[in-house]
Amino acid sequence: MATIIEGIGATTSSLNSDRFQLPSRRSFSERKGRFFSVRSEGKVIGGSRGGNVSPLVTNAVATKGDSSTASTSAKPGHEVLLFEALREGLDEEMMRDPTVCVMGEDVGHYGGSYKVTKGLAEKYGDLRVLDTPIAENSFTGMGIGAAMTGLRPVIEGMNMGFLLLAFNQISNNCGMLHYTSGGQFKIPVVIRGPGGVGRQLGAEHSQRLESYFQSIPGIQMVACSTPYNAKGLIKAAIRSENPVIFFEHVLLYNLKERIPDEEYVLSLEEAEMVRPGEHVTILTYSRMRYHVMQAAKTLVNKGYDPEVIDIRSLKPFDLYRIGNSVRKTHRVLIVEECMRTGGIGASLTAAITENFHDYLDAPIVCLSSQDVPTPYAGTLEEWTVVQPAQIVTAVEQLCASCHVDCIDYSKDYTWPNQNKKLLEVSSCNTDTVLFSTLLPNMDSFLSMQTDFSHESLVDCVFTLDMNLSECEPKADFKQNKLADFGTVAKLGTVNSKPSFNLNNENSSIAHACALDMSL
Template sequence: MSQVFMFDALREATDEEMQKDDSVFVLGEDVGHYGGSYKVTKDLSAKYGDLRVLDTPIAENSFMGMAIGAAITGLRPIVEGMNMSFLLLAFNQISNNAGMLRYTSGGNFTIPIVIRGPGGVGRQLGAEHSQRLEAYFQAIPGLKIVACSTPYNAKGLLKSAIRDNNPVILFEHVLLYNLKEELPDHEYFLPLDKAELVRQGNQVTIVTYSRMRHHVMQATNQLIEEGYDPEIIDLISLKPIDINTISRSLMKTHKLIIVEECMKTGGIAAEIIAQINDDYFDLLDAPIIRLSSHDIPTPYNGNLEKATVIHPDQIIQAVKELIY
């Protein structure tokens, strides 16, 4: 076991898969000699050359289209968005091409492409660099979407995503790259469609993902000291949502809180609530509590930015209100 930063865990996953399979390559803005904005591709261009770690112009729609074309011909591209907000410029390619070509070709083409990069609310990055795009992409048929939250699941998810024959979007949070964790020395893979049961409990189910996992765990540590017993689920998979893991938890707790950094309107929590109401409403003993970001562009001002997202004290208050 060795202590590894999240950005290094992602780099290790990329390096291992490129070493094993010559069809795997990386492209994006500043991924080459610069090593990526968050150093996920550091030194890979020196090891594999400029054609397998390909620096692109600032033209997201163009290089996304090129990557999808490469995937159709049998290559396995990893596209890094320097900031996931920029990939809105490639929304047409991701939705109409990556998501649909396997279906519209009658299965003649597979699209083994990974789209990954930093997103979420950082620290004073401004509205256009603080996007949470998971809800934007969730409605697109044909995509798989995962959100990593630790170095361990970041590496295991990326390796699985690279080997998958479908388009996978991997959301990384800009404030988690320096998170450090022990990783096993042996090779491992994690499923792209399963949630993680982070903590077992009996009083209330708290569902979360990405950076909010750590806010939930901070709140949980205090709640445990006060005698509460929450069950914590990290979604990991945002499309498809692992509703079975959530429903099994609700069979014990009968109470649900969803904590997300996504906007409240049309967010991931909204989809979970819809699925619970459709199929598992009878498991609930109380209304579902949804803790989401405000429906506004993220302010640049630090105090205002902080006020738009959920913090541990709000989670603690919600648990107490729901139980009593």
């Protein structure tokens, strides 16, 4: 290590990087009034099940109306593969900052197991691109020690599974030294390497270690999924004052994309909006991004409008962007390659439930890999991870949890009574239906839960009587048959998005109706 320091001749006093600050927790509990307005767009969010789902297509993209976004070939810049984008990021940071060094097995003249570091040893010499023995615990500890003395090491694991041999160094030293030293030492180290399922490498070489490392305090975790974010995130990780574990998927190394010629650095704490939508929020990362986008093509053809977010930052989560999406769609599907038990999806589910429970109209659904060792056989290997067909089915079931028919208030109907409005529930796959609708003429918002276990869903309507003379206006509901009202105008099918979950309230036909004059 002393030789490395002497060869580089750098100290922490020359560092210029901004200090990393954890993002403050953002809460959406401060809201105007108790209820929020519902937007109806004249679309049915349900869809028929079944149908063929195309296999995974590399870099598949689906957008609204099944139209592709602007082609990368039309953008300025140059095309690179993902592993080449990582190399560019390393090269630029090593050129910019003499304290940056690379170490690991075969990272020198061989260029790394996936050629990420190819050519760096010839350019920067053996003191800054250091080949190490096959001793992960030792060279990881050496890198942490180098970071304590002022360097910025990038440690490559030939396979992320090998880093289990260095778990003691990563947990007890890398993540804790800044805290246990009272802030005397910073550990600006990046630990990166390939992992994931899909190359028939067997159980030991196909592990997903996100769940292992997420519980270590003081560690940041990011996962790249495109050449563009791979380069921007590796540069940000090297400049961070915190230790960063950088996850790369073996099946994405040959993914091609056009990236800018000019320098850019991405934030380590921001998720990426891949596809905006209205019906359901799909949160994913790494390889599963492409499984989700392939499923999105099928979903768009079925009439669904999914919103896809690549969370990228596995620790901490970007709860600001995630929260904004949840408030819009009210439904969440998490798709990951990590194991189900104790995985990223479990932590993300807990975070969303804790912060945005009031905005959910259905339970969060998490699709994860099976809790089994990865088989060697390719067919069995694929069966252990989430496939696009499963994503399509999950979205259909999630969006079918509540279908509501509302009256088109733009038309002039003859009401049985001026103080009565009609609402028909057309279909529901459970005995209890949660629905809501805006009462435009009364500047108020209504949410209600009722039990239909003994009544027909087809011919039930509700009448609403509003007594605005009371200090606390009440809305009284009475269940009636359509025949009781004679001829009733045909109700148009729309997409209703309730904005408050009443599952914990007692089923009743009388509920308070909160007034919000700002609607």
